[in-house]
Amino acid sequence: MTQTTTVNTCDLLIIGAGPAGLKAAQIASAAGLSVWLADENPLPGGQLLRQVTQSPFANPQTLFGEEYSARRSLAEVAFSPRVRYLARTAVWQVTPEKQAYLLEQGESPRQHIVQARFILLATGAQERSFPLPGWTLPGAMTVGAAQLLNEISGIVTPCGQHSGGQRPTVATVRRTGDPRGRPNSSGAGHHAPAGLLVGTTTLAEGITSYLARSVQRHQATARTATR
Template sequence: MNDVIVIGCGPAGLSGAIACVTYGLKVTIMDEFMKPGGRLLGQLHQEPTGDWWNGIKVSEQLYQQALNLGVNIRCGVSVYNLEKEDQMWKVYTSIGTFEAPFLLLATGAAEYPIPVPGWTLPGVMSIGAAQVMTNVHRVQIGKKGIIIGANILSFAILKELQLAGITVNHVVLPEKNAFSQNAGVPEEVMKSLLNAAHLAPSPLLRFGSSFMKNNWIRKMGLTFYPKKGMKVNGTPLLLRKAAVEIIGEDQVEGVRVIDIDINGNPIPGTESTYEVDFVCIAGGLYPLAELASVAGCPFQFIPELGGHVPHHSESMETPLPGLFVAGNITGIESGKIAIAQGTIAGLSIVKHARKGNNSIDNQLQQAIQNVHSVRKQAIIKFNPDIELGRSKMNELWESLYVKNETPGKMTG
């Protein structure tokens, strides 16, 4: 008999399970991937201190800690339905049905697809797939390639590909359409990238970026943006070129691009072709929250959090008794935030299960403060206005479930 079922064996799920089992709760984690770790498995970057953040090592540490504490970990298991019956959550999976009074959804994030003509050719993949193939499976995805989509995620993984000895010749924008939206508009892309200017490899770029936050100067800068682009870790970022088509017979052979104006509109007669053998499409991330919807949890669209997110408090509880969330399902942030949120969710479950001692409230508040601290120290923010997004959700929770004391809200 499980006390807690955790869906998602990434950083949030593992840390949440550890917090629960530490207080004597019986926990089972399920994940459809064959290995524990979630998106941690592909992460590799250098911290400002010079130390390396190795996601594989971090995930292994969390996994071993969970195992040693007695967490039951089931990988390769798909969950397709959730139901609440009396006081129990019923979890329908590919290996049978499980029950528990408490359920933690830590399902993470997925990538926005941006369709590009020719994207079904062998050698075309999402930027996240390139990260997993390179860092997890140790597969060389190609010899020379191109990234379609300029965002924080694509630049983080660009560096990882370069560390693996893989050459990325250019970063271009997707063609502006209903699917790409702002990702195909140079000025909007520039705005988003300026929020990560402190990561620029050149002091000149870091200095110049402060001026580019002025609307007029930014428009001038884009108008006269170098045709050969500006280099990011040695790879030209071409903000005034958009991918029109991926070409090839049996595999990727090249990408046809066209010059665009600062609003993303194509300039006739400016087409050219880059020869490459792989293409990575980077559309960004959104919360993978379908299971919360299946469970009946209400949602709110908050762009600063990455899209539609389930209603939740700072304690990671939802309006549905016994249902908790943590990690990127609540908004797109780093693996460190996911670990910290998982701890909050675990402690919240302990509190609601009445298993903690008198200090559990203090520990919970400390865990919440830790999330704020980790967020302030974050080097990379996938959504620059994440604090605003979190404030919106906190205000929504207060107005709907605290002030009005809506029936169904959990109490400690």
């Protein structure tokens, strides 16, 4: 049951604390704007940076590479004193006047009414799986399931796995090596999402460049129009 309701104002309300929302919060707060950042998950990072601030691995750099610290630095923007971060929070209504109603879950749930000058929707990535022959057999799983094993449960998917698709979530699983430091044999490398726009002019170009660099780094074989 909701215990309290608070009414607040801010310059920018960002809905979603994945890489896009975090980068927006970083830029806006550095420019002096008051920023609220709301996300339904318990930690910032979204699908691509899931659990990066509290990795289950003792040495996550070994598995996720030298740019792990850059990704963690981006996620820690949520804890900046210039950003009001609300975890486990659902945004259930936004009015045409840019007034948003937020429900923060917890032992004592609270409802926030936020009057914002601007609202940014950064709802992020989601898995788009489709059934294939044999996809229910032991050892077959969706990319989202493999990502949960890696980044939350601390279980490394084995080398030699084969994955399909070109979405950023696929690249995050492919980049993972084994405890001996070998990259996944089917895997592409990893680059910090904070660098997606380096040398590019649009987000779409940045994501395309990011995936291309990932494939080239580990010399992964890319197949298109595969049946």
